Structures are given as structure tokens and as C-alpha cells.
Amino acid sequence: MHLACFDLEGVFVPEIWIRFAEETGIPELRLTTRDVPDYDALMRRRIEILNRKGLRLPDIQAVIARMEPLPGAREFLDGLRRRIPVLIVSDTFSQFAGPLIAKLNHPTLLCNRLEIDPDGKVRGYRLRQPDGKRRVALAMQGLNYRVIAVGDSYNDLGMLTAADHGILFRPPDPVCREHPALPVAEDYAQLEGLIAGLLAPEER
Amino acid sequence: MHLACFDLEGVFVPEIWIRFAEETGIPELRLTTRDVPDYDALMRRRIEILNRKGLRLPDIQAVIARMEPLPGAREFLDGLRRRIPVLIVSDTFSQFAGPLIAKLNHPTLLCNRLEIDPDGKVRGYRLRQPDGKRRVALAMQGLNYRVIAVGDSYNDLGMLTAADHGILFRPPDPVCREHPALPVAEDYAQLEGLIAGLLAPEER
Numbered sequence: 001m002h003l004a005c006f007d008l009e010g011v012f013v014p015e016i017w018i019r020f021a022e023e024t025g026i027p028e029l030r031l032t033t034r035d036v037p038d039y040d041a042l043m044r045r046r047i048e049i050l051n052r053k054g055l056r057l058p059d060i061q062a063v064i065a066r067m068e069p070l071p072g073a074r075e076f077l078d079g080l081r082r083r084i085p086v087l088i089v090s091d092t093f094s095q096f097a098g099p100l101i102a103k104l105n106h107p108t109l110l111c112n113r114l115e116i117d118p119d120g121k122v123r124g125y126r127l128r129q130p131d132g133k134r135r136v137a138l139a140m141q142g143l144n145y146r147v148i149a150v151g152d153s154y155n156d157l158g159m160l161t162a163a164d165h166g167i168l169f170r171p172p173d174p175v176c177r178e179h180p181a182l183p184v185a186e187d188y189a190q191l192e193g194l195i196a197g198l199l200a201p202e203e204r
Numbered sequence: 205m206h207l208a209c210f211d212l213e214g215v216f217v218p219e220i221w222i223r224f225a226e227e228t229g230i231p232e233l234r235l236t237t238r239d240v241p242d243y244d245a246l247m248r249r250r251i252e253i254l255n256r257k258g259l260r261l262p263d264i265q266a267v268i269a270r271m272e273p274l275p276g277a278r279e280f281l282d283g284l285r286r287r288i289p290v291l292i293v294s295d296t297f298s299q300f301a302g303p304l305i306a307k308l309n310h311p312t313l314l315c316n317r318l319e320i321d322p323d324g325k326v327r328g329y330r331l332r333q334p335d336g337k338r339r340v341a342l343a344m345q346g347l348n349y350r351v352i353a354v355g356d357s358y359n360d361l362g363m364l365t366a367a368d369h370g371i372l373f374r375p376p377d378p379v380c381r382e383h384p385a386l387p388v389a390e391d392y393a394q395l396e397g398l399i400a401g402l403l404a405p406e407e408r
Contacts, residue, residue, distance in 0.1 A: 001317055001330070001332055003314075078310075081310045081312075082302070082306070082310070085312050085313060085314055086312060087312065095406070098286070102286070105309070105310065106282070106285045106286070106309065106310075106311075107310075107312070108285075108289050108290060108291065108311070108312040109289060110207075110289055110347065113205055113406060113407075114406065115406060116405070116406045118405065126205070128205055128347065128348045128349070129347065129348040132347070135346070135347055136347060139343040139344075139346055139347055140343075142339070142343055142346075143314065143332065143333065143336070143339055143340060143343055144332045144333040145332070201320070201322065202299065202317060202318065202319060202320045203317075
């Protein structure tokens with residue numbers, strides 16, 4: 001029996017912080033771990049910017065609500081969810097992903113959470129656990145699933161290599177070069193084909 | 205962070221085998237583990253009946269497609285799925301549950317599978333693992349979730365007692381009496397109230 005774990009950003013929706021920076025016209029929010037390698041320092045910086053700009057959770061969610069999933073994402077997911085269990089496994093925050101997850105027809109999302117004050121101010125964030133994506137793949141294997149994992153970037157590699165079958169989706173060149181053993185899909189039709197080839201007849 | 209695990213039959217949909225027996229007019233299919241305590245013997249008997257009656261998977265799914273979730277189930281689930289991750293954890297078979305899961309807007313279902321011949325004949329069944337429901341609750345705790353588990357009968361008790369919060373939903377009297385520590389909900393409004401009382405402000 002198979003179960004599929006998917007990264008969210010870059011696979012089904014745009015990179016949320018980057019699009020959020022564009023939508024709000026706050027270029028500082030485009031900072032990523034390439035600019036500030038320490039994730040905690042980066043998140044504290046982002047939260048400081050949100051608070052300085054007076055952006056509270058409802059404002060942030062209103063901006064994100066104007067974003068759309070990548071074209072074809074929902075149809076791909078709808079089709080696969082009829083056949084095998086699917087989990088979305090992301091390093092994002094549930095309150096950010098919420099509006100986009102709704103547009104994907106509410107697949108189950110395992111991710112992190114922002115801590116929000118009663119007035120909607122972002123107070124901090126909570127990582128569910130270190131190495132969270134890889135741990136999900138291992139936990140599902142512990143439930144006797146053969147795990148198919150799909151992601152696009154460095155933070156997915158723990159999950160992709162722990163899974164029974166890892167697949168890269170539209171990866172940047174360096175990720176691709178460093179992991180030549182992982183099959184690559186450039187669109188949902190290719191991804192669908194790769195996954196269908198792994199399933200048992202009664203799962204297809 | 206919380207995650208909720210729900211039993212399916214008796215909580216969101218009718219008991220599938222019993223309704224299936226009624227719909228097909230095959231009373232022998234009403235047999236349960238009360239009549240045949242050995243689950244494997246019971247399942248082999250059920251499969252033998254299906255084959256003897258010439259019922260193949262598409263026929264079975266057509267009958268199940270005429271069933272409906274319990275009134276209010278979808279609305280309750282839709283509301284909770286906006287707030288926390290939800291898993292349906294069932295001892296049923298994915299091919300049986302499929303049409304009902306679709307009517308519940310495709311929540312993630314962890315369950316067992318029937319083995320189907322290419323011509324649609326039910327060949328056998330595969331349990332994902334022994335004690336599967338309880339193992340799901342433990343695996344989710346291993347991912348640092350506080351697990352809320354909801355079920356109605358004996359086969360749910362492993363999951364309910366392993367969870368951080370177990371809740372009985374419309375349980376038969378003996379289950380209720382034997383587990384006085386577990387809170388009981390008799391309808392979705394009560395269940396909603398019990399769960400809301402467990403969530404953090406940012407999850408509500």
C-alpha cells in the first residue's frame with residue numbers, strides 16, 4: 001500500500017514569502033535562507049518586519065488569499081487523492097498556507113504554526129520538530145506504507161531519500177546534479193506517470 | 205499543535221457491511237465479529253459470499269455509491285479540516301470507503317485494501333498492520349502532534365487510549381460503561397465543543 005508525501009511550495013503553490021513580498025511591496029520579505037542562513041534569525045527578522053509594517057494575521061491572510069495554486073495543481077491532487085492517501089508536508093505555517101490549501105480542496109497539511117496574539121499580531125513561530133519532513137516519511141513507513149515523496153529543493157531531500165520512492169519536481173539545477181539517482185518530473189503529467197508506475201493495479 | 209484521528213463507520217458514515225447487506229438483500233453479509241469472532245475467518249466468509257453472488261468490485265462500489273454520510277458529517281469535517289490536520293483511520297477497505305470518502309470531500313483515509321483481480325473479482329484483503337489504529341495515534345505523537353482521537357466502538361479503544369485526548373462518539377452502552385474516563389459526544393455539536401475546548405487559540 002502506498003502513501004504520497006508532497007512538499008507544498010514550488011510543487012503546488014508559489015513560494016509564499018516571495019509572492020507575499022511582491023504583493024505587499026515589501027522587498028525585505030524576499031529574504032530567504034540563502035541570504036540569512038540561520039532559519040531562526042531569518043524568521044525573527046521576518047516577524048519583526050511584519051510587526052513594523054503593522055501587518056497582522058488577517059492582513060497577511062487577505063494578501064495570501066489573492067494567490068492561486070499553480071495551474072493544474074488541484075486537478076492533479078484531486079485525481080491522486082481518489083487513489084491513495086496523500087499528505088502535504090511543508091515547512092510553512094498553517095496560517096499562511098490556509099487560504100491556498102483551501103483552494104487545493106483541503107488536502108491534509110502537516111507543517112508548522114505561527115503564534116498569534118489575541119489581536120492578530122504575529123508573536124512568534126513554532127517548529128513542530130527538527131527534520132520534520134524526513135520524520136513524516138519514516139513515520140508513514142512505520143505504519144507499513146510504501147512512501148512516495150515529491151519535492152523540489154534542499155529541505156525536501158531528507159524526506160525524498162528516506163522515502164521508498166523520491167521524485168524531484170521542477171528542481172533547480174544544483175539539486176538535480178547532486179542527486180542524479182532521483183527521477184525528475186517537470187510537469188504534473190510526468191509526475192502522474194511516474195507515480196502511476198509505482199502503484200499496484202488496485203491503486204491505479 | 206493538534207491533529208485529529210477519526211474512526212469512519214459509526215462516526216461519519218453508516219456501518220458499511222450492514223448497509224451493504226441491506227442494499228443487496230444478502231442477510232448473510234450482516235455477519236460481524238460478534239457472530240464470527242475470528243476476523244480473518246469472517247472476511248474469508250464475506251469474500252466467499254461476494255464471489256458466490258457474482259458481486260465484483262464495480263458492482264459493490266455501485267451499491268456503496270448509493271449510501272450517504274451521516275447527516276452533518278461533511279459540514280463538521282469541513283469545518284475542522286480548516287483548523288487542524290485530520291486523518292480518518294479505519295479498519296475498512298479503501299475500495300469500499302471510496303464513494304463515501306468522496307462525499308465527505310476526500311479527507312485523508314488510512315485503512316486496509318482489498319486485493320482485486322483484473323476482472324474486478326475480490327481475491328482477498330490486506331491488513332496494513334496489526335493494531336493499525338493505535339499505531340497511527342502513536343506515529344502522530346512521534347511527529348510531535350497532540351492527538352485527539354474519536355471513535356465509537358471496541359476496535360477504536362487502542363487509538364483512543366493511546367491518544368492525548370480520546371472521545372467516544374455515540375458509543376454503545378457497554379463501551380461507555382467500561383471506559384467512564386472517556387468523554388462522550390452524542391452529536392457533532394457536542395463533538396465540536398469538546399474538540400474546540402482542547403485547541404490552542406490559534407487553532408480555533
